[in-house]
Amino acid sequence: MDQSKQQEEDYGYNLFPERKTGKYKKGSIAESLFTFNHKCQVMLHLAIETSPYAKLLLGAMKNSGCALHKDRHFSCEDCDGTVSGGFDATTSQIVLCQNNIHQQSHMNRVVTHELIHAFDHCRAHVDWFNNFRHLACSEIRAANLSGDCSFSNELSRFNFGIKQHHQECVRGRALRSILAVRKISREEAEKVVDEVFDSCFNDHAPFGRIPHSKKDAKFAYRDFENRDRYSANL
Amino acid sequence: MAGSDLPWRPPRPCDYYWSEFRHCKSLRNRFHHYYVYGTFPSCEQWKEDYHMCREWEKIQSTHCKESLQQSERNRVAEQRNFTPVWELRQTPPADWHSPLNQGKPQDS
Numbered sequence: 001m002d003q004s005k006q007q008e009e010d011y012g013y014n015l016f017p018e019r020k021t022g023k024y025k026k027g028s029i030a031e032s033l034f035t036f037n038h039k040c041q042v043m044l045h046l047a048i049e050t051s052p053y054a055k056l057l058l059g060a061m062k063n064s065g066c067a068l069h070k071d072r073h074f075s076c077e078d079c080d081g082t083v084s085g086g087f088d089a090t091t092s093q094i095v096l097c098q099n100n101i102h103q104q105s106h107m108n109r110v111v112t113h114e115l116i117h118a119f120d121h122c123r124a125h126v127d128w129f130n131n132f133r134h135l136a137c138s139e140i141r142a143a144n145l146s147g148d149c150s151f152s153n154e155l156s157r158f159n160f161g162i163k164q165h166h167q168e169c170v171r172g173r174a175l176r177s178i179l180a181v182r183k184i185s186r187e188e189a190e191k192v193v194d195e196v197f198d199s200c201f202n203d204h205a206p207f208g209r210i211p212h213s214k215k216d217a218k219f220a221y222r223d224f225e226n227r228d229r230y231s232a233n234l
Numbered sequence: 235m236a237g238s239d240l241p242w243r244p245p246r247p248c249d250y251y252w253s254e255f256r257h258c259k260s261l262r263n264r265f266h267h268y269y270v271y272g273t274f275p276s277c278e279q280w281k282e283d284y285h286m287c288r289e290w291e292k293i294q295s296t297h298c299k300e301s302l303q304q305s306e307r308n309r310v311a312e313q314r315n316f317t318p319v320w321e322l323r324q325t326p327p328a329d330w331h332s333p334l335n336q337g338k339p340q341d342s
Contacts, residue, residue: 064326065325065326065330066326066327066330072331072333072334091334092327092329092330092332093334120320121327122323122326122327122330123322123323124318124320124321124322124323125320125321125322125323126320127320133319134319134320137319137320151265151266151269162268162269163268163269163272164269164270164271164272165269166269166270167270196319198316199316199317199318199319200316200319202315202316203316203318204313208313210270212262212263212266212269212270213262213266215257215262216257216263219253219254219257222250223246226245226246226247226250229243229245229246230245230246230306232240233242233243233244233245233303234245234303234306234307234310
């Protein structure tokens with residue numbers, strides 16, 4: 001009786017077939033990798049379900065015909081260096097660096113940042129690979145609208161500044177992002193960012209405002225849900 | 235505006251205007267506005283819109299309706315006040331839902 005009972009009951013291990021075989025030794029590098037992947041998946045799920053920034057972007061994209069599916073459009077992977085994530089336009093996938101994202105707040109921000117790239121890809125003819133202006137524009141928007149340049153985030157980087165510091169941060173982070181992924185001189189990159197800054201900094205789609213906080217993002221999401229009534233009575 | 239059979243009503247529920255006004259006036263928001271623009275926000279329009287909205291609920295005057303519509307159209311115009319860098323699509327990317335074929339991800 002005992003034997004058969006044990007065989008029926010597998011404590012949910014069938015959901016994780018690799019664990020069942022005991023393939024990974026405790027404390028091994030392989031197990032760490034697996035653990036980060038799972039942690040990444042859990043944090044991603046939480047971000048999608050609870051972050052008003054992410055919910056608004058997902059809703060706006062669905063509206064535009066680009067519904068996102070977790071398994072198809074998101075991928076948790078190990079990445080080089082300190083990069084946190086990326087958007088792969090050739091596969092329409094958001095890459096999340098499971099080895100570099102360890103806090104939920106960071107995950108929320110990275111997901112928002114990459115969703116903004118995905119949103120731009122969905123609604124516009126963005127030439128990611130050949131047009132630096134397009135790349136710069138999307139990076140400016142992502143730094144501006146994702147919370148990357150919030151006062152508290154900048155403080156944590158020891159970047160102290162108040163009056164209009166947000167814009168300085170957006171410029172700097174857009175520049176860094178471009179230099180990280182393209183073989184271009186700093187001067188050229190700065191020039192491109194300057195060229196498109198005014199236009200792209202003022203493009204707040206789909207938020208309708210620069211969301212500085214969760215409350216801003218919730219208000220923006222509220223407006224998004226109200227969009228039909230809004231446009232019908234304008 | 236575009237062929238709706240329903241009678242006109244304010245673009246937002248009245249309490250949305252009030253909560254936007256309160257949010258606009260908050261210390262946190264004033265700080266954030268200064269942090270981004272170097273100036274402090276002007277919030278009076280939200281309050282004005284709230285009062286117009288409430289009055290509309292009472293008396294449905296044309297003045298209230300036009301005032302609210304103009305205010306919201308100004309907001310929309312403000313949000314569009316830039317020249318786009320790229321061309322907007324008419325349809326989503328054709329390969330958005332295509333199955334993955336194990337291509338190596340590139341950075342962006």
